[in-house]
Amino acid sequence: MFVLDDVAACGQRAARLCLALRTGLAICIALFCLLASSPAAFSQSATLTISPATYTSAGVTMTYSIRITPGSVNIRSINATSSNIKGVPITCDAIPPSGFVIPFNCRGSYVTTATDNTTGQFGDNIRFTGTRTGGNFDFTTNYATATKQGGGGTSTTVSSSPNPALPGETVLIRARVSSLGCDAGQAPVAPSRSPSVRSRRPSG
Structure with a gap:
C-alpha cells in the first residue's frame, strides 16, 4: 500500500x-x-538622404535616396508615393513574390526652385504604406534638408530722419539688411550704427 x-x-x-x-x-x-503583431516589434526604419547636401542656385537636380529596413517583418508590397512637402515622385526596388525581409532602396529627384534659392534651404520627408505578412504597415522617414551655398537672399531697406530735411539740418540715415530665408527679418542686420550727414544749404 x-x-x-x-x-x-x-x-x-x-x-x-x-x-x-x-x-x-x-x-x-x-x-x-x-x-x-505589435508594430513596435517590427523595428522598421526608413532613412531619407538628399544629395548633394548643398546647392548653388535654382535649377539644380537633387537626388532623394531612401533606405528601408523591414526589420522582423516581410514587406509584400509598398505603395507608390510622393514626398510630403515637395511632391517628389518616389519609386522603389521591385518586390519579389516572396517579399522583402532585407533592406531595399527607393529613390526620386527634385530640381531646386527660385523659392529654394531665396530661402537658402529646403527640407522634405516621405510617408510609406503597404502590406506585410500578417497586416499593413505605415511609417515616415526622417526630415532631411539641403542648404544653399552662401545662404539665401537678403532685403535691404534705407530710411532717413527727418524726411524731408531742411537745408543745413543733420539727417540720420539707417540701413537694414534682412534675411529672406527661414529666419526672415531676424538676421543679419547691419550696420550696427547709423551714420549721419548734414544737408547742404543751396548755394547762391
Whole structure:
C-alpha cells in the first residue's frame, strides 16, 4: 500500500508538472504572437538622404535616396508615393513574390526652385504604406534638408530722419539688411550704427 501511495503521489506530481509546462508553453506562445503583431516589434526604419547636401542656385537636380529596413517583418508590397512637402515622385526596388525581409532602396529627384534659392534651404520627408505578412504597415522617414551655398537672399531697406530735411539740418540715415530665408527679418542686420550727414544749404 505504501508503495502504491508513493506511485500515485508521484503520478499526481508528474501530471501537475506537465500541466504547468503546457500552461507555461501556451503563455510563451501567446506572448510571442502578441509581440510579433505589435508594430513596435517590427523595428522598421526608413532613412531619407538628399544629395548633394548643398546647392548653388535654382535649377539644380537633387537626388532623394531612401533606405528601408523591414526589420522582423516581410514587406509584400509598398505603395507608390510622393514626398510630403515637395511632391517628389518616389519609386522603389521591385518586390519579389516572396517579399522583402532585407533592406531595399527607393529613390526620386527634385530640381531646386527660385523659392529654394531665396530661402537658402529646403527640407522634405516621405510617408510609406503597404502590406506585410500578417497586416499593413505605415511609417515616415526622417526630415532631411539641403542648404544653399552662401545662404539665401537678403532685403535691404534705407530710411532717413527727418524726411524731408531742411537745408543745413543733420539727417540720420539707417540701413537694414534682412534675411529672406527661414529666419526672415531676424538676421543679419547691419550696420550696427547709423551714420549721419548734414544737408547742404543751396548755394547762391
